[in-house]
Amino acid sequence: MFLLACEGIFIGIVLGLTGAGGGVLAIPLLMWSQSWSVSQAAPIALIATTIASGAGTIQGLWQHTVRYRAAIWIALLSIPSVYIGVSLSKIIPIYYITILFCIVMLISAFRYFTKKPIRSLNLCHTHRLTGRFIWNTKTRFYLGGLGMLLGMVTGLLGVGGGFILVPTLKKISNLSLCCISATSLMIICLVGSITLMTQISSGYHYPLDITAIFVTTALIGMFVGRFLQHRIPEQVIHKVFALLLTCIAILTLYRM
Template identity: 40%
Template sequence: MLTSLILGALVGAVLGLTGAGGGILAVPALVVGMGWPMQQASPVALIAVAGSAAIGAVEAFRRGLVRYRAALLMTFAGVPLTTLGANLAHKLPQQLLIELFAGVMLLVAIRLLTQALRRRPTEQAMPPSRIGQVDPRTGRLLWNWTTGAALAGTGALTGLMTGLLGVGGGFVIVPMLRKFTNVSMHGIVATSLMVIAMVGSGGVVSTIRAGVSPPLMLTLLFSVTTALGMIVGRGASRYLAARHVQIGFAGVLVCVSLGMMMKAWINP
C-alpha cells in the first residue's frame, strides 16, 4: 500500500515536470515496485496518468497555453488506435512486452540526452522554419494539410503506444510537436497533457474491453497520489531549467529500463 503511494507521487511529479515522462514511468513503477504483470499494470497506470494529466491540462488551459485544436485532432486520430494496441498487448507474451517497453525507454533517454547536451540552456528549442507556424500577430497556429497530417500521425502513433504499452504518449507528442511546430515549450507541454488525458482515457476503455480488470482500491490510491505529485511537479517546473530536467529524467529512464530488462531475462 505504502509503496503504491510513493510510486504514484513520484510518477505524478515527473509528469508535471516534463509533460512527457509520467506515463512511461508509471508502468515500470508498478511492474518492478509492485510485481505486477504489464497487462495488469497498464490500465492502472493509464487511469492515474490520464487523470493527473487532465488536472494539469485544465490549469494550463486557464493560462491560455493549450493548443486545443491540435490536441483534439491528435485525440481523434489516436483513440481508435488504442484498441489495436490493447489487443496486441493482450496477445503478446509478457517478456516481449517488457523488452519492448525497456527498448522504448532507452530510445527516449538517448534522444533526451542528445538534445540536452547539444544545445545551450538559453537556446530556443524550435527554429522558425517548421511546417506548423504560429502567427506572430494572432498567436494562433497556422493550419494547412501538411500540419494536419503531421499532427494526425502523431496522434495515431500516440494511441497505438498507449494501448500497447500503457503509456500516456507524451514521449511521442512532445518531441513531435517540437519537430513540426514552433509552439513554445510551455505550450507543447500543456497540449501534450490534454492529449494524454483524452487518449489515455480511451486507452483505459480499450484495455478493460481487452479483458483486464484493475484492482479498484490500489488504482484509486495510485491515482490520487499521482495527481498530488502532478500538482507539485507543475509548480516546481516554473523554477527548474528544462535542460537539467531533461538530463535527470534521461538518467532515470536508463536505470529503470536496464532494471526492466534484467527482470525480463532473470524471470522470463
C-alpha cells in the first residue's frame, strides 16, 4: 500500500505541474505495482485523475483562469464518443489496446521532448481585454471537434486526454498557458466524470481500498504540483515528463 500511495502522490504532482499527463503515467504504474492489465488499471487511474483535476479546477475558478464555458461545451460534445470508446474497449483485445496506449505515450513524449513552440492558428478568437472566447460558429465547431476526439480517447484508453487538450488548445487559440492548464483540468474532470458514469452503468466495480488510497494521495500530490508549477522552469518540467513517458512506454512494451 505504501508503493500505491507513493504512486498516487507522484501522479498528482505530474497533473498539477503540467495540467495533463497524470492518467497516461498512472496506468502503467498501476499495471506494474498491482500486476493488472490495462483494462483493470485504467478505471482506477481515471477516477484518481478526475477527482484530482476537480480539485485543481476549483482552484482555477477561484483564480479566474478557467474558461468554463469552453470546458462545458467540449465535455458535452464528448458524451457520444465516450460511449463509442468504452464500447470499443470491450471489443478490442487487451494486447492491442496496450500497444496503442504505448504508442500514445511515445507520441506524447516526443512532443514534450522536442517542445517546439506551438504556433497558434487563432481559429478560436478570444476577447483582447477579458481573455475569454468570442463565441461564434467557428469557435463552437473547433472546440466541439476537440471534445469528440477527447471522448473517444478517454473511453477507449481510460486516460484523461490532457496530452491532447493542452497542445490542441495552444494550436487553435491564443489563451495564456495558465488558462490552458486550468481549463484543461476542468475538461479532464468533466469528461472523466462522464466516462466513470459510463463504466459504472456498464457494471464495473471499483476495489474500494486501492481506489481510496490512490485517489487521496493523488489529491495531495495535485496541490503540491500546483504549488511547484510556478517555481520550476517549464522546459525542465517538459523534458523530465517526456523522459518518464519514454521509459515507461518502452518498459511496458518489453514486459508484454
